[in-house]
Amino acid sequence: MDLLASLPEPARSALGLAVAFGLGTLIGVERQYRQRTAGLRTAVLVAVGASAFVDLGMRLTGPEGGTRTVAYVISGIGFLGAGVIMKEGMNVRGLNTAATLWCSAAVGAFAGADLPLEAVFVAVTVLACNTALRPLVKLIDRLPIRESETEATYEVQVTTAPGAAGPAQDLLVERLEAANYPVGAIEVEERGEEAVEVIATLTASAVEAAELDAVTADLARAPGIRHATWSIQTTD
Missing domain, CATH: 3.30.70.260 (ACT domain)
Structure with a gap:
């Protein structure tokens, strides 16, 4: 954090956007590979957009502005996520993709708040949820249900x-x-x-x-x- 504080504000903004872009790409690649409704570009844009808005809020009014911006980002991504949820008869599709977009925004928010290491932690956790947990999900789905x-x-x-x-x-x-x-x-x-x-x-x-x-x-x-x-x- 001390190293980031010593950087000029434009450099910190660029670093936050770069971190959001890179981590959003990692999350989006997994979604694109599985041919989900919201793929690579959507995940990257969500992360980068969240980073940019949080950074802007902090630049204008300091940490308080960043906090308010994060709240608006959370609610705004909720509307965006609703757009990828589809109901087909009794089945609902897209919930996991919507949740992934929400988490992509969290990654971007951390990056925009000059917390790149925390952004990496969140991104790794999101990838673990979407990949490492899949075998467990398949195992549970195969179990007989009473x-x-x-x-x-x-x-x-x-x-x-x-x-x-x-x-x-x-x-x-x-x-x-x-x-x-x-x-x-x-x-x-x-x-x-x-x-x-x-x-x-x-x-x-x-x-x-x-x-x-x-x-x-x-x-x-x-x-x-x-x-x-x-x-x-x-x-x-």
Whole structure:
């Protein structure tokens, strides 16, 4: 820090931009290699932009200005990151890329605040998260998952005739509560002119699959019920 303090302000600004450029490049290369939405140039521009704004804030009003600028950079990158997040049906893509952009801004902010060593530490940590943790993620993804160990939204559906929706709804709630699965909400949806579907959403966030299988099998045998099943939607 003493060595940096002895440099002229333009030299410190140039050094901060160079550090942000170099570290942003390292982060961006990994994103580009994996063909992510935000690749090399985006990561570099985020790091360099954060460095430039923080440096400008410090040049104008000192450390206090740099602190305020960092706060604005954090919120601004949040909007930028939202642009790379895409929802496709029940799936959400781009969260990791958005988080990487956020961390790239942190790298740039450290560089712009004349803290190059700390910027290197953050960049190395970001790269470790995106590379070294991948084998662990794949290992966890391959592990078998029990429904009772997941947090999710569970729905039980029965199909019946339009005129039998009321009794089917009562029967559905009765059988679920008897199995100790209280119903949080219930809906009736039309399936053409000759059938309706009664959908019960459970308040439980974890269930035993075998228990719901038994409930739906019992419901399917009930008079007036044409079909019974259940589904799961994960919360993340």
